[in-house]
Amino acid sequence: EPEVTQTPSHQVTQMGQEVILRCVPISNHLYFYWYRQILGQKVEFLVSFYNNEISEKSEIFDDQFSVERPDGSNFTLKIRSTKLEDSAMYFCASRLSGAGNSPLHFGNGTRLTVT
Amino acid sequence: DQQVKQNSPSLSVQEGRISILNCDYTNSMFDYFLWYKKYPAEGPTFLISISSIKDKNEDGRFTVFLNKSAKHLSLHIVPSQPGDSAVYFCAATPSGNTPLVFGKGTRLSVIA
Numbered sequence A: 001e002p003e004v005t006q007t008p009s010h011q012v013t014q015m016g017q018e019v020i021l022r023c024v025p026i027s028n029h030l031y032f033y034w035y036r037q038i039l040g041q042k043v044e045f046l047v048s049f050y051n052n053e054i055s056e057k058s059e060i061f062d063d064q065f066s067v068e069r070p071d072g073s074n075f076t077l078k079i080r081s082t083k084l085e086d087s088a089m090y091f092c093a094s095r096l097s098g099a100g101n102s103p104l105h106f107g108n109g110t111r112l113t114v115t
Numbered sequence B: 001d002q003q004v005k006q007n008s009p010s011l012s013v014q015e016g017r018i019s020i021l022n023c024d025y026t027n028s029m030f031d032y033f034l035w036y037k038k039y040p041a042e043g044p045t046f047l048i049s050i051s052s053i054k055d056k057n058e059d060g061r062f063t064v065f066l067n068k069s070a071k072h073l074s075l076h077i078v079p080s081q082p083g084d085s086a087v088y089f090c091a092a093t094p095s096g097n098t099p100l101v102f103g104k105g106t107r108l109s110v111i112a
Helices: none
Strands: A005-007 A010-013 A019-024 A031-037 A043-050 A053-057 A065-068 A075-079 A088-095 A110-114 B010-014 B019-025 B032-038 B045-051 B056-059 B062-067 B072-077 B086-093 B106-111
Touching: A005 A088, A010 A019, A019 A031, A019 A088, A019 A110, A043 A065, A043 A075, A075 A088, B010 B019, B019 B032, B019 B086, B019 B106, B032 B062, B045 B056, B045 B062, B045 B072, B072 B086
Parallel strands: A010 A110, B010 B106
Antiparallel strands: A005 A019, A019 A075, A031 A043, A031 A088, A043 A053, A065 A075, A088 A110, B019 B072, B032 B045, B032 B086, B056 B062, B062 B072, B086 B106
């Protein structure tokens, strides 16, 4: 069964550094998402992406965050200047359509640790 | 602002018995409700969903019940198996292309 893949599985970075988290969504999916989960807390929406542009973003997704689909397969999340509070699991997800019964398929996540 | 609430952080059930995971929501605009299962070091995996026009949806051992007037849904797993031990997230959305809002999850332990 096709799956969403994320790399790296674990990223350690120093505060203030830039990080890029990478995702390869399922190939025929059209809608892409980033979510994050701070340890012990709920899974939080960051941003959705469709037709090469951001559809929606949360208040978490400030100017330090950006997303890109540089080619036909990759979907990246960049954090320009990381803060300690950015430490979390970051999940990429994709779905085939925007219909309510079209579920999100998640990758296994990237654990980001900011020191 | 917790629009989706899972008030039980954990639940233990004996193998073979029924597991009932509960979820409450506050946003009356939610139209689709989904349950995801998450194992450690993996992403959430879609389990089952229900739209607001239904009150029940069944898929094998998993059944989701929706009570719109009470703004409550539940996931029933019967019979429970040790492999069902995971964190279960309830999620909801007002419409298809609106982001899912997740609850905090309930950790289910099925004891052999």
